Amino acid sequence: xxxxxYAGLMKxxxxxxxATVAVITVLVCTDVVGRNLGWVPFTWVNEVTEYALxxxxxxxxxxxxxxxxxxxxxxxxxxxxxxxxxxxxxVASALGLVVSLVMTWYAWRMLDDSRxxxxxxxxxxxxxxxxxxxxxxxxxxxxxxxxxxxxWRPSGLVEEAExxxxxxxxxxxxx
Numbered sequence: 001x002x003x004x005x006y007a008g009l010m011k012x013x014x015x016x017x018x019a020t021v022a023v024i025t026v027l028v029c030t031d032v033v034g035r036n037l038g039w040v041p042f043t044w045v046n047e048v049t050e051y052a053l054x055x056x057x058x059x060x061x062x063x064x065x066x067x068x069x070x071x072x073x074x075x076x077x078x079x080x081x082x083x084x085x086x087x088x089x090x091v092a093s094a095l096g097l098v099v100s101l102v103m104t105w106y107a108w109r110m111l112d113d114s115r116x117x118x119x120x121x122x123x124x125x126x127x128x129x130x131x132x133x134x135x136x137x138x139x140x141x142x143x144x145x146x147x148x149x150x151x152w153r154p155s156g157l158v159e160e161a162e163x164x165x166x167x168x169x170x171x172x173x174x175x
Contacts, residue, residue, distance in 0.1 A: 014138070047123050
């Protein structure tokens with residue numbers, strides 16, 4: 001995958017997460033204002049926000065990892081040499097790759113089982129249950145992709161975290 005295409009894919013994950021949070025914010029605010037003005041409450045707002053929060057979280061995960069803004073144990077950086085830090089990053093990325101691949105596989109199986117069973121969500125909104133599961137294998141697949149990139153191309157990971165020179169071009173465009 002070209003560097004520009006990959007950067008665009010990761011940025012799209014961040015945009016989806018941001019847009020989802022924005023929609024949630026607008027819906028909840030509109031619902032609260034509407035209730036205070038005596039409007040008929042939107043019975044589906046709670047349900048939509050309940051389903052949208054995991055989407056925002058899942059979409060943000062690969063983007064944050066790509067930007068090196070994920071949760072880290074920074075205390076290790078204070079006691080380890082640069083080569084040791086790079087090795088720890090590589091091992092952590094390898095473990096992340098394995099976990100992400102396992103989660104992708106199980107999420108796909110869960111989605112497929114739900115689709116084949118024809119299960120429905122029957123609350124304020126009625127729709128096939130498997131729709132809820134679609135973001136899970138996609139986002140864990142993207143996490144696996146980013147972890148694999150970090151395993152096979154670890155140069156720059158420590159420098160990126162510290163803001164030092166040597167940041168790959170795909171990540172220089174950060175806001």
